[in-house]
Amino acid sequence: MLAYIIKRILSLIPVLAVVTIAIFLIIHITPGNPAAAILGIEASQEEIEQLNQDLGLDRPLLEQYTSWVAHVFKGDLGDSIFMDQPVSEAIAEHISPTLSLAILAQVIAIILAIPFGMIAAYKRGSVADYSLMGLSLLGMAVPSFLLGLFLMLFVGVKLQWLPVAGYEPLSSGLWEHMKYLILPGISLGTIQAALITRMTRSSMLEVLNLNFIKTARSKGLHEMKVLFKHAFRSAFLPILTVIGQTFGTLVTGAVVVEAIFNIPGLGQLILNSIARRDFAVIQGVVLVVTLMYVTINLVIDLLYGAVDPRVRLERK
């Protein structure tokens, strides 16, 4: 097990190297001089040269990269030129709405998807199965930002049940906090729910065909007991994996959905920075979210390896 853990962690080094190089290079693919792009057309030559020096853009590329990475290791993501604030501080201020939203979406997805998937598997080939599978196909085809707009239109504008956009922190009360997050949560959770429904269905189907289920039935166990106590428990591991692996996607998805509902999270931070050409912030947000994504996947893999010995043996 220890060998597996070490191997899995070591395999991250090249990935992180490529990730940091790619993110570092973003500022350098700007057509023309990045400093000129940041300052806009009205900047004088002296100002541009000054900024070039401040950002270290006049040094050799390799030197710039190594010093950037060294700073990142110390938790220093540079300073936002526009907001006059360290990037790490700005990210810390904006991260909690994004995480709240991602977690809520995950909860919504799980609550919907596991019963749906079990029904579809149990009633395989029935109208219920086909309509649930059809719905999940549709769910995967509707991008979350579009679903967000639709929900905003029908639930927020037409029915006026929930506020159309905005955000309240958790400190102003749980309901106040949730009221603004329900619609974004549903928009984000739907694709996830569609995915988990399909996974639950196929995983349950596989288990329901096995002999021990036949045995359980033939000894006269109640169907509910067979379904939940025997089948679901063995079908749960692949479902859990899909839930874990796609949580990273939810964090990224949250970044887009926030923009629709005016939630002041990482998404808003990065979008505001595009127009301002605030590259330090853009690089910082992409890096932090990627690191979260990579870490989550690592933890899932390690857990999976711990639970299922086949995984860690296979990869040796």
Added chain:
Amino acid sequence: MATVQEKEYVAQISKKLKKEQRALGYRRLRSNYGLLIGATIFAILVLLALIGPLFTSYGPYDMKVVDRLTAPGAQHWLGTDEFGRDLLTRLLYGARVSISVGLAVALLSSALGLIIGVYATYFKTLDHILMRICDGLIAIPGILLAIALMAALGASALNVIMALTIVFTPNIARVVRSAALVVREQTYIEAMHVQGASATRIIWQHIVPNTLSPLLVQATFVFAEAIISEAALSFLGAGIPAPEASWGNILQASKLVIYKAWWMVVFPGTALVLSVLSLNLMGDGLRDLLDPRVKHKSRKS
């Protein structure tokens, strides 16, 4: 020596076999409802994008301030936008943008991914380097990478194509590579190697044709993903810049007038969903058609 009669007999049999094979292929295609429905819807969308603009009496940039935000009716079938431009016309022009950006990204990333994938399987060191680069790029969430690239490159249709190609190529390269690896281990490739066939010959004549079916399936999904991503980027203001019409930037404008103009959300949204849904159906259908193993598995489960 075969007599003339025998030769004729063999020819007859092979003709019959071919006919049967074709009939079987046709039957499989016909029973593949997903592929048929998907392809039909998508063909209609493409047709609308191609010839639709010829039939509208409005231009995509014709503003008529008096008619701004008119509800759908006889004069403007799908209503007008915040500048009084005909929404149907803009949707049709937007379809051209969405579909051509999606197609360009699918083609470019397929071509690049194919080259990277097959050459990676053939040369070990190259494989290590290329696959680590792919792993790294895949680790960065796609839409975030696209946003960052667009921030650096600046908003334009061409840059959207470039950014999304960078985002999707690693995925395709991985799919091609895993298909090519299977072929590479076959005995006949080894035999060709021993006979002294050049790498180019083995790669392009024997490995590439065997990777085309999974590539085609993946390319269909990338097409759909690229349409979604373009719309998302344009919606976020980092894609196709106004005033050019794209489904994404119409949706962006719709957010500001959501209290007054439901049609600006519903119609471009439906167009987007239809195109993505039809492409996904096509992708699933193609997979069933081209890879009998998957079909068998899905039938069993």
